[in-house]
Amino acid sequence: MMTFEEIKARLSDKVVGIAGCGGLGSNCAVALARVGVGTLIIADFDVIIESNLNRQYFFYEQIGQKKCFALKHNIERINPSCNVLAYDIKLDENSIVEIYKNVDVLVEAFDKAEMKAMILNTVLHYFPQKPLVMGVGLAGWGNFSLIKEHHFDNVYIMGDMTLEVSDNMPPIAPRVGIVANMQANKVLELLLK
Amino acid sequence: MKITLNYIPEIIDKETMTISELLDYKRFTFKMIVVKVNGKPIPKEDYPTTYIHDGDEVQVIHLISGG
Numbered sequence: 605m606m607t608f609e610e611i612k613a614r615l616s617d618k619v620v621g622i623a624g625c626g627g628l629g630s631n632c633a634v635a636l637a638r639v640g641v642g643t644l645i646i647a648d649f650d651v652i653i654e655s656n657l658n659r660q661y662f663f664y665e666q667i668g669q670k671k672c673f674a675l676k677h678n679i680e681r682i683n684p685s686c687n688v689l690a691y692d693i694k695l696d697e698n699s700i701v702e703i704y705k706n707v708d709v710l711v712e713a714f715d716k717a718e719m720k721a722m723i724l725n726t727v728l729h730y731f732p733q734k735p736l737v738m739g740v741g742l743a744g745w746g747n748f749s750l751i752k753e754h755h756f757d758n759v760y761i762m763g764d765m766t767l768e769v770s771d772n773m774p775p776i777a778p779r780v781g782i783v784a785n786m787q788a789n790k791v792l793e794l795l796l797k
Numbered sequence: 798m799k800i801t802l803n804y805i806p807e808i809i810d811k812e813t814m815t816i817s818e819l820l821d822y823k824r825f826t827f828k829m830i831v832v833k834v835n836g837k838p839i840p841k842e843d844y845p846t847t848y849i850h851d852g853d854e855v856q857v858i859h860l861i862s863g864g
Contacts, residue, residue, distance in 0.1 A: 628864045715864035717829040728838040743863045756856050768861040775863050
């Protein structure tokens with residue numbers, strides 16, 4: 605147990621990487637900034653569109669902006685002492701190794717299964733000792749009891765691992781937010797250990 | 798052979814089998830998976846030629862879209 609002041613002091617020199625600034629990444633980053641993680645390294649190539657606002661931590665007037673820079677701006681409005689490094693880049697194996705090699709914990713926050721597999725393979729190959737916190741299975745609504753934490757060595761997977769997004773099973777705020785905040789909660793657990 | 802699959806002990810009535818055969822046998826139908834044997838990630842192209850043996854620790858992690 606720790607007071608919030610102690611928690612903030614412990615987190616102030618920590619560095620967390622967040623790969624993707626969509627539903628998982630934006631919400632997870634905001635939660636980690638609120639509790640005082642010192643440095644967040646965020647990356648995304650995409651631009652905010654109106655349909656993103658059903659779950660992502662952006663505002664209507666930010667439509668058209670780059671997600672990575674808009675998220676940095678929103679975090680600075682919440683906690684100006686959080687140092688945010690924003691990369692406007694489509695992450696791949698090389699850039700993940702380059703950008704995230706020194707982070708304490710890495711958060712996977714992609715939407716596509718192919719990208720989730722890519723970052724998992726990259727971490728297992730280049731830095732298997734680094735904790736990777738993933739979000740897998742968050743589509744739709746309800747089904748709370750399906751959402752669990754799964755653990756494979758240094759890889760922690762939050763989600764139901766079952767419900768994939770589709771037209772009739774979209775990713776929407778409550779369930780995406782639950783998984784994003786479970787990821788943030790796991791990051792804290794790892795950082796405060 | 799007796800292996801551990803995703804941390805659960807599993808007895809299979811064969812002395813050895815490839816990763817491809819194991820995935821068929823366990824009916825893993827997810828398209829996007831990552832396989833580790835004894836902590837080592839195995840590239841997809843090696844699934845038909847990588848053999849699982851008694852005592853091996855196998856992890857099959859499947860990934861689905863959404864984020």
